[in-house]
Amino acid sequence: MSAPTSVASTTGVPITASTTSSPPARVAGRPAAPVPPPTPSTAPAVRVEDLRIAFGRGPARREVVHGVSFDVARGECLALVGESGSGKSVTARSLVGLTGRDAQVRARTLALGGTDLLRFGERDWRRLRGGDVGLVLQDALVSLDPVRPVGGEIDEALRLHTDLTRAQRAERVVELLEHVGVPDPAVRARQLPHQLSGGLRQRALIAGALAGEPDLLVADEPTTALDVTVQAQVLDLLARLRDEGRTLLVISHDLAVVSHLADRVAVLQDGRIVETGPTAQVLGDPQHPYTRRLLAAVPAEHARGTRLSAPPVGPEASAPDAPIAADRRPVPRHPVGEVVARLDGVARTFPGPDGQPRVAVRDVSFDLRAGETLGIVGESGSGKTTTARILLGLTEPTAGTVEVHGRSWAGLTPRERRALRRDVQVVHQDPLSSFDPRHTVGRILADALGVAGVPRSRRRARSVQLLQQVGLGVEHLDRRPRRLSGGQRQRVAIARALAPRPRIVVCDEPVSALDVSVQAQVLDLLADVQAETGVAYVFISHDLGVIHHVSDRVLVMTDGEVVEHGDVADVFTAPQHPYTRRLVAAIPRIGDPTSATAAPTTTDRTAR
Amino acid sequence: MxxxxxxxxxxxxxxxxxxxxxxxxxxxxxxxxxxxxxxxxxxxxxxxxxxxxxxxxxxxxxxxxxxxxxxxxxxxxxxxxxxxxxxxxxxxxxxxxxxxxxxxxxxxxxxxxxxxxxxxxxxxxxxxTGDLGTSYRFHAPVTQLIGEQVGPTVVLAASAAVVAVLGAVAVALATAGRRPAVRGPVSGIELVLASLPSFWLGIVLLTVFSFTLGWFPAIGGEGWRGLVLPTLTLALPLGAVLAQVARSAVEEVLEEPFVVTARARGLSDAAVRVRHVLRHTLVPLTTMTGFVVGGLFGGAVITETLFNRAGLGRLLLSAVNAKDMPVVLGLVLLSAAVYVVINLVVDATYPLIDPRLRRTS
Structure with missing residues (x-):
């Protein structure tokens, strides 16, 4: 908040923003890097006291933030951590007045650098947004206007907050892009968001938020949609901005992500801050049971073969006082049995849009045994899903053989294929889109049982049995998917996959859309099901922590190729291939301040 | 038609x-x-x-x-x-x-x-060979008859299309995502306009603005004054349909995360709508405009008759009445050709609106 503080210091009287003059004109062409030293002031960069946010009116009124208070000191990085519905995003957006039209924001104090935001009108907000506070949203593909060049988006912020001429702005856009580590900034500025990779897009988005030289940067899940190596680079960039003296408020569901960036952490649960303190203290010695549960739920090597979630007191066990998962009970294992599937030299090419064949998968071979879990890990476009589809018999390989129970998909009649399909089931990332929204859970399961040849009279009883197996009950039979929580939906998807008693279940990013505590429950459930039935899993994920936790063996894929294949412990502790090493090094780990720095492949360090 | x-x-x-x-x-x-x-x-x-x-x-x-x-x-x-x-x-x-x-x-x-x-x-x-035949009634080439009458109809259809599209965009941008008290009545009026038979709408406009207020001529009329009421008769129902399409498109785009980013940059609501949302709205609007503008020719029959204007609509009506089939056939073919051309124009417009659809770079 440069404007109000500078005004206040000259007059000696704190004044509200509604009476302040416009922000001081920015010096043309000033380099982006260091934030001007603020006039000495005792006011913290952000002060929030007893913030309450509600949506709707009358009987539909629903308060989602119940009295949140926190301060962010100048140059500090505070992380608001919580699961979906904890109110973290809406809290952050209340600082820029973008909570939405039907939101009611009340607070004892809501101030930026001593400026009272509670009296702000639309005009004041507009001056503040971009000029004093920069907002960075997740997934820049949809957070940047898809039909405008990324440079145009940055230019827009410059036009609003500086007096630069058009030519000066064009120059500044390139400078800003360069500052955030975008190579060839002049070229990139003219490109559309979809022509940039995810990491470059996110950098461009950050450059746009920095254009007005705000002192405070609010980053809402800034790395959530990114691959792990790219995530590490963006975290590096944010850390550098913090080191340059900017105040950072980071919103995340991921404790590991914030552990390297934040000076302090505030843990939100259901609209309340349950714990706050220095990062090392909160993550290293959590006091509140909810924080402890969150930390325990993070799948990583130390949790391998153990339970992630609290003992099942209820299907979604979320009572705040529920016992925490401190016991780390080991999960019983089913003995690994005979080979149920075998891929040998499988390759698949697709015709590209330019007519040239593109290799999606090349020379993939593996055996899958009953009762074991094979993890396939790789970043987007690495061929994980194509491999899964080939195993499922949904995509024909252009070379190599696929055998399920010793039978190849290729030689089968449609009827035999259908019979074999029962043996290989799949669980997708987003079950909502793989369920007919008009069908009830009962109908969804009955359909699957019908395909499996279960007579009509026994389907209901078997459905209830399946629901119980996945931790749901008979009361869920009549629900529709939309009325279920994300975790419950994924449980139904698992129940449906189990309906024909398959030998193999392909889990394609099954927990990627879930909160960490729900993810923990679903991962535990999958382990229980495997112990009980001896089903084999092919588990696909971009999340190395999840892969590390669930897998017996791991395939590491990049650009359609398997670069490493071996026992999970070997791959993660002693990676052989350079790509695997980069991947493993990029995993953000809680309490290890060295791990989240990217491999030295980024241009960040040399950008300026 | x-x-x-x-x-x-x-x-x-x-x-x-x-x-x-x-x-x-x-x-x-x-x-x-x-x-x-x-x-x-x-x-x-x-x-x-x-x-x-x-x-x-x-x-x-x-x-x-x-x-x-x-x-x-x-x-x-x-x-x-x-x-x-x-x-x-x-x-x-x-x-x-x-x-x-x-x-x-x-x-x-x-x-x-x-x-x-x-x-x-x-x-x-x-x-x-481009020969549309000879009119039974006028014993003149059909191409010549059409050529004589095409001018006023093109002027009428073009002005109606412009008024309808601009009006629809303006109304949609102004009212999308507003309070129900603003949005509801506007949407209701659009629904009524879109449902009215155009001859009835024309008669109402004539009664109010010509017979009662005397602002515009009732019949024929030279220059822009004579064009106003026929244009409105054609444009209002068309614009009402387009406005409904455009508003739902605007509201869809307003929900996009990049709109939040634009606001977070300090852009005013009006600027967000004009600088960001409008362009995204134009794609479905262009599609819809292509469909309905082809239909303006049919609407011109009624409007030209009602306001006693010269044009292809009148020519068509008289040709049908007189069973002057070469003229009718010629006009039908012309109508089909207009449809084809509009479709091609609409296709060519998409890459101008959405650069992602451009083929190079």
């Missing part, structure tokens, strides 16, 4: 311009225009080999020829199948009382005594 073809090959692929790059539309004129949908908005721009482009253009041209051929055939069939003797029409309409010799002479002269298939072949052959 009652005989306007419903078969528009451009329409099928027009709905998803992003997909056109990959899939070459079949040269078969099939597919009733589907509902206006947004083209796949996140599809990456694709490069197509030169051969693909040529194939695509060739297919498009074939489709256009197919539509015209279909329209010509349908109208020819209508001509053959409708009751009544064409020869009578040629010699002077229902009131004439020609002798059998005259009728026979006329039949021979116009080839009406030959087999239908032969007539059809001769008809197509003449069409292929």
């Amino acid at each position: 009652s005989a306007a073809p419903t078969v528009v090959p451009g329409a099928a692929d027009r709905v998803h311009p992003a997909a056109v790059a990959g899939a070459v539309p079949a040269g078969v004129p099939a597919g009733v225009p589907a509902a206006a949908t947004r083209p796949a908005s996140r599809a990456p721009s694709r490069r197509t080999r030169a051969g693909g482009v040529v194939r695509r253009l060739g297919a498009r041209a074939l489709g256009a020829v197919g539509v015209l051929w279909g329209a010509a055939t349908l109208t020819f069939l209508a001509l053959v199948l409708i009751p009544g003797d064409i020869a009578y029409a040629i010699v002077g309409g229902p009131d004439a009382n020609p002798s059998p010799e005259v009728l026979a002479q006329v039949r021979a002269e116009y080839g009406l005594d030959r087999p239908v298939a032969e007539q059809y072949g001769a008809y197509l052959l003449r069409l292929a």
Whole structure:
């Protein structure tokens, strides 16, 4: 908040923003890097006291933030951590007045650098947004206007907050892009968001938020949609901005992500801050049971073969006082049995849009045994899903053989294929889109049982049995998917996959859309099901922590190729291939301040 | 336009311009225009080999020829199948009382005594050379008659289209996502306007603005004053439909995360709508405009009659009344051609609106 503080210091009287003059004109062409030293002031960069946010009116009124208070000191990085519905995003957006039209924001104090935001009108907000506070949203593909060049988006912020001429702005856009580590900034500025990779897009988005030289940067899940190596680079960039003296408020569901960036952490649960303190203290010695549960739920090597979630007191066990998962009970294992599937030299090419064949998968071979879990890990476009589809018999390989129970998909009649399909089931990332929204859970399961040849009279009883197996009950039979929580939906998807008693279940990013505590429950459930039935899993994920936790063996894929294949412990502790090493090094780990720095492949360090 | 073809090959692929790059539309004129949908908005721009482009253009041209051929055939069939003797029409309409010799002479002269298939072949052959035939009634070339009347209709249709599109965009941008107290009544008025029969709307406009207030002439009228009421009669129902489409598109775009980013940059609400949202709205709006502007020709029949204006609509009405079939056929073909051209224009417009649909870079 440069404007109000500078005004206040000259007059000696704190004044509200509604009476302040416009922000001081920015010096043309000033380099982006260091934030001007603020006039000495005792006011913290952000002060929030007893913030309450509600949506709707009358009987539909629903308060989602119940009295949140926190301060962010100048140059500090505070992380608001919580699961979906904890109110973290809406809290952050209340600082820029973008909570939405039907939101009611009340607070004892809501101030930026001593400026009272509670009296702000639309005009004041507009001056503040971009000029004093920069907002960075997740997934820049949809957070940047898809039909405008990324440079145009940055230019827009410059036009609003500086007096630069058009030519000066064009120059500044390139400078800003360069500052955030975008190579060839002049070229990139003219490109559309979809022509940039995810990491470059996110950098461009950050450059746009920095254009007005705000002192405070609010980053809402800034790395959530990114691959792990790219995530590490963006975290590096944010850390550098913090080191340059900017105040950072980071919103995340991921404790590991914030552990390297934040000076302090505030843990939100259901609209309340349950714990706050220095990062090392909160993550290293959590006091509140909810924080402890969150930390325990993070799948990583130390949790391998153990339970992630609290003992099942209820299907979604979320009572705040529920016992925490401190016991780390080991999960019983089913003995690994005979080979149920075998891929040998499988390759698949697709015709590209330019007519040239593109290799999606090349020379993939593996055996899958009953009762074991094979993890396939790789970043987007690495061929994980194509491999899964080939195993499922949904995509024909252009070379190599696929055998399920010793039978190849290729030689089968449609009827035999259908019979074999029962043996290989799949669980997708987003079950909502793989369920007919008009069908009830009962109908969804009955359909699957019908395909499996279960007579009509026994389907209901078997459905209830399946629901119980996945931790749901008979009361869920009549629900529709939309009325279920994300975790419950994924449980139904698992129940449906189990309906024909398959030998193999392909889990394609099954927990990627879930909160960490729900993810923990679903991962535990999958382990229980495997112990009980001896089903084999092919588990696909971009999340190395999840892969590390669930897998017996791991395939590491990049650009359609398997670069490493071996026992999970070997791959993660002693990676052989350079790509695997980069991947493993990029995993953000809680309490290890060295791990989240990217491999030295980024241009960040040399950008300026 | 009652005989306007419903078969528009451009329409099928027009709905998803992003997909056109990959899939070459079949040269078969099939597919009733589907509902206006947004083209796949996140599809990456694709490069197509030169051969693909040529194939695509060739297919498009074939489709256009197919539509015209279909329209010509349908109208020819209508001509053959409708009751009544064409020869009578040629010699002077229902009131004439020609002798059998005259009728026979006329039949021979116009080839009406030959087999239908032969007539059809001769008809197509003449069409292929650009000859639309000779009016039975005016004994003048149909192309000449159309040429004389096309001006006022083009002026009317163009002004109606401009008023409808601009009005729809303005209303949609101004009212989308507003309080129910603002949005509800506007949407209600649009619904009423879209549902009104246009002749009734024209009569209401005449009564209010011409007979009562005397602001605009009731009949004919020179210059822009005479154009106002006919334009409104045509444009209001059209604009109302377009506004509904545009508003739902605007509201969809307003929910996009990049709108939050734009606001977080400090952009005002109006600037967000004009600088960011408008462009995204234009894609579905262009699709819809393509469908409805083709229909303006049909609307012109009623409007021109009501306001006693010269134009193709009046020409068509009188030709139908007089069974002056070459003129009717000519106008039907013209209408089909207009549809085809508008479709091509709409297709060419998408890449201008959405740079992701551009083929290069």
